[in-house]
Amino acid sequence: DVKVTQSSRYLVKRTGEKVFLECVQDMDHENMFWYRQDPGLGLRLIYFSYDVKMKEKGDIPEGYSVSREKKERFSLILESASTNQTSMYLCASRGDRVPPYNEQFFGPGTRLTVL
């Protein structure tokens, strides 16, 4: 079974703090994604990565950055957390070599509250 793990289920931070959200997958997947989930808005793509050290902006990258130094690990960074970044953050991974190729596997999510 594919396992996608995230470093924390719940996180509380203060405005202005630097926040790191870590995601690790164990299936040697090439592609990794960070989404945020808000009521009524569904899942919105923040950043994604197709390969190590490679990153692409998603639909809402402002206020976020990412790092992918190793294939299995994809980190989301909030340089200076703000209250409007309070949300559920979901990491996902997807392989290119195993059918159905397009299925995304999600981690359990991190519920971040910024005070």
Add this chain to the structure above:
Amino acid sequence: GQQVMQIPQYQHVQEGEDFTTYCNSSTTLSNIQWYKQRPGGHPVFLIQLVKSGEVKKQKRLTFQFGEAKKNSSLHITATQTTDVGTYFCAGRGNTGKLIFGQGTTLQVKP
């Protein structure tokens, strides 16, 4: 940009009633996926549709992809309490990115 709209946002049904959620894209899709998220859980892949007019079934769930590949639906026959959750469609357009709909949250009254 590409948008995927999903309706309704919420649906409450009596156990045993049918349920349908609809997905519409502003552009033609190369494929569409459906995910289910149980309360407190994370989205889990259900199915992918690729061909125009495709219909797939998984027990009481029926998935359809429109002829124009711009819309899709998920129909659940005779809902059960285990069907509770939020159902998301996700369409892949010409950018290659997966765009998620807003989701439909299903509540089932026993």
